[in-house]
Amino acid sequence: MTRDLARTRSRSDPRRRFPFLPHRPDQARWPEVMMYGLTGAASMFAVSAGLLTAGARVMARLPLVPRESLRGRPDVTVRAVHSDRVHLDESPTTGRDGLLALRQGGGTVHARLGPVDGRPTPTTVSRPLLAIDTDVPLQVDRAASNGFYWAGTPRTAHGLPTQEVHIESPVGHMPAWLVRPDTARGSAAGNQDTWAILIHGHGSARGESLRILPLLHRLGLTSLAITYRNDSGAPASADRMYHLGADEWEDAEAAIDHAVAHGARRIVLVGWSMGGGIALRTSVHSAHRDRIAALVLDSPAVDWQDILIYHATSLKAPAPMRRLALWMMTSRVGARMVRLHEPLALAEMTPAHYTEHLIHPTLLFHALDDATVPPEPSRQLAAMRPDLVEFVPFEGASHTREWNRDPVRYERLLADYLVRVLGIEESVGEVRVPVRDPGTAALEGAIGLRL
Template sequence: MKSRLKEHSPRAAPAGSVMRSVRPWWSRRESAAKTTHRAPTPWVRAVTLGAGTGLAAGMTLAAAASGLAGYFARTVVTPVRERAEDLQILAVTRGPEGDEVILPITAETVVDGTYGLFFHGGRSLARIGPISALEPKGGTVTRPVEKVYGGDLRTAVRGWWTSVVYLNPSHAGFESEEVVITLPGGPSPAWHVPPQPRAAGRPEGEELPLAGRNIWAIGVHGRGSNRTEGIRALTATSALGIDTLLISYRNDGEAPDASDGRYGLGVTEWEDVEAAIEYALERGAQDIVLLGWSMGGAISLQVADRSRFAEHIRALVLTGPVIDWMDVLAYQARANRIPSAVGRLGQWFISNSGGRRVTGLAAPVDLQAMNWIDRADQLRHHVLIMHSVDDNIVPYGPSRDLARKNSKVSYVSFAQARHVKEWNHDPQRWDATMVEWLTDLFSRPAPGQSRPGEPGYYA
């Protein structure tokens, strides 16, 4: 946005002219005597110099603030192409039951559960088990190496901690079919995983609560991740007896990039999920359950709100979801010690057409349209939210508040799990919560049905 303020510089007096002090007409004497022109006193010169210096400093600060706000805004909407290997791998030793890795104590590495450790630039992944030893004085934690997918962890010196623990469904014991979904931007890979009770640990012949009812779950991963994030849900979906489609969407490194190469934070990506719903419906699905993690939660909410297939969406199961982007951006600004005014300017860059030159977005992102706290009464679908109270990326408050404002939203609190690692920290609780909630939901009539025997009624 161009400023309307224009800088005017005084015109130079013509050569040989005499500059006169201009006084109000009521102070002029009736005599025509000339007024003597006096040079400014020293304090006037000092004030003038100080004002000029202050203006220059103010302009410098304003430029710095605008630059910081622009950088903040660009970071939010720019896809992550390379991850920093910010975790040192101190050693890999031989333990009583296999290899163990010694890592520095961090807020992430001391949380019990099963996690992933990417190394060799993300080309290799190690699945890391629960804590086996903790050395607070030495600042180290030891954990078992359950499995390594590609590469040699013993040769790695750095990596990064992740919620991803499998690189494809077969690593989790599930057979899958690699399929292609035609997105608005072109063909995109996905995994179709039919229900497999044995892989989910269910006894042979056990009746699964939702089997044979043409229900498909569609996994929508978060920002900076990919379809591997949803593999963790396969135990629960197979225990339910439903098909699962783990998809890619624009800018995630597998699907075609958006034309502007920028995240829409949900307002563009939802079209890719809609294409996945259409794919499932064409193959016999009747009801859809959206599974969303982090930004995938924001995307899923936009799908439920905007898609022409919204009537087929029966439920959303969201983990650590973005319920209100403005709240998330304000939190991230505080966490990064960015002044609140600068953070708000960054939001303005993202949500207004005047910021497109800064962000690189093809169109502004309507952050208000993704504020589901203000739009709570417009949410028509049943939603289960699982969110850790110590989430260090997406605060849990909006998830809790949305459940308080809309009776169709169920909120289940986790602790110590950090961001989208609720399953990693307590997989049994995550699986059980999802299975029980969806079983109960599908035992009720679908919207518009109330009698046994009607489509959508599940006894």
Template sequence: MATGSVSGARASRVAGAGAPRSVRLALLGTGVFAGLGVVAGGAFVTAVARKVVTPPAAAAEDLRVFSVTADRITLSSTADSRLPGLYSLWFSHGSGHARLGRVLSSTKVAVTRELLGVDTGLLAPGTRARIGGWFYLGPDSVGLPFSEVSIATPVGAAPAWVIPAAATAPHPGRWMIGVHGRGVQRGETLRAVDTFHEAGYTCLLVSYRNDGEAPASSDGLYALGDTEWEDVDAAMDYARRAGATEIVLMGWSMGGATVLQAATRSRHSGLVRGIVLESPVVDWVAALNHQGKALGVANPFRRGALAVLSRAWGSRLTGQSQPIDLKRLDFVGRSAELTVPILLLHSADDTFVPPEASRALAQLRPDIVTYDEFSVSGHTRLWNLEPERWTRAIHGWLSELAAPTDRTGSSPRRSVTE
């Protein structure tokens, strides 16, 4: 763009004093607007980069409640409210929470669903609400004993839930650490508790920097897993001190990127027996390029935003305390460094984090990756739509994991494409 500005100046000199004044002004204007374009483009690139690392504001409550009874609710009809499966219903600016079951009837205007329970708040006609994927609000909803604990992370004390394995569990040293995704909190991970508890695992569900529960980092911004893994490392240390002898890390979306970092960078990586990933970000460059295209961001601006995020000079524009190493977050490129069995769950219709990178990782490492692709579950809602299949996939994988295998992951793995 700067070249265009120089060309405009040269054209003015060629025109010289003999050119009409209106022409000279127009040519001068060309250079001015080109310069403004550079400024505007730079501002746009910076805005895109900042959006990537800034924790999002509360989601809009885009539904209206039409009627409520003890066991059913009628809502305005949207793509989300018509989805089959089990979901959270958030209302009253996030202070209210209910659990929704199957769709009973649907028109273009309204959807009636089972109302399985109201955990907090007063749900009444006229209330604004939104659908969410959590389903369980807190560990008390799961119906198992739990304790609230504090993890000493590099940024301060971070709250976590511990749901202990049953007293009869044959291997009490087995722990699962659950890591939620971007823009949500540890309640997202509760959907996995029953499955792991039945398999004899203690579940440690963690918070991490900038998620609204754990302390903020110095810059208050996400690093897409490049620093958040340190809080998972602290959780692994907590588990070790509490008696864990082997750990399965499970991450959703950005939590998937975070546990991959923890598995490869943690001082306690030797405890990691396996990894479960749901709708994970395996390659941030691919994911951000896709999201940028979906928002209509032109390729030069997407490349610019990635440069801002990953270069030291860009931190002055975004406020990041340090640049993000996007290459280090690419586990398609780093697939050879992975050494433990991985269960990778993704949906073919995930429009937020498409499955291509997950497929590529599975193809590159069939020796350790079990890949199970769902069809119409969207992003991080595989359990919500098909809980039996989701549970079956994890139980089967955990059973294989419990069998004697080569710790380097040389035992055969499979790809599941039901």
């Protein structure tokens, strides 16, 4: 019986589906191979695109999600505690010169330390123990560094009468510290109608202002240390996300409204890190631009695109992922992907934009070793507006730690600037700096909490 080869040939035989192809056994299955290859390539493309999108989404959300609690995590190891000094494992934080404070037990322990004065072992540093602000002494254990140096409130840290007020902002009541000058406590007279609005940085707190409040009080200024949306103790925004100053400036504007309503004739905006960016944006958009007399910026976020690209590059994120993350933050469709209620106006937060719109005298401190907010955009702004911006670089200081690196120099420069720009009738030579001795004994009622 003869086999019918045509009947027994597989229906998948390419020669049946493609009869025009020449019979070449070595290429008999190439159409199927091509289809499998295309399917695999499409699958790999889909997976790669998915991973790229997921990575970009994480990258875009990282700077937007409030993470205040991370600041209190232990990052220092205490190896020995003596009556006059403390030994710590050396790290970028403990090995850097300048003032540093440590907190343990969430604030039940708070110690103020002086600059590095020795290296007991190849892996440890010694710092003088200047003061303990709490009843419980420092322990040999893990501790959290406190770059604000002082803890608590202006009253518990410096003995300055402090009023807790609430600022009515577009998203609700924002708590703030109000510190008025007092000539009986050494304040210069006649400057109480000049208000300093103090704006802390990303994931930070009002305590960031404690380092300069004594100087502002000595110069006779009224100080208002504010909070803004998504801070601990303050109302959240609709999407519970930071907008990197794009919207937070409205809370600083509300603080200016409050100041004006309570007698402020002139305003000085003071900001650290993202707070510096908020101050810049407020100075450009405020309805009270004519009342703003000066800006003081400390390691400010002048260019958010530069900051985001810097950190993404340090994480070795590929360029397409970086571009996609920025698109998610700045476009309406992309904003929905990261759960922002509206895209961020990052193009309006650049040196070029501020160069065009800035009208106020500005003192700009920036740490040259800043690994959080690179100093180059600050340099650019100062170079493009030398008529308004005085750029003060600080060698050997990390992000917003210029005061810690050299409090005498920092306060002298700040005092000189404010006296000159504001026309304060006060002899700068009579202002002893630092106004508050970093090693002064703790006041009665001192606490170690970060507020």
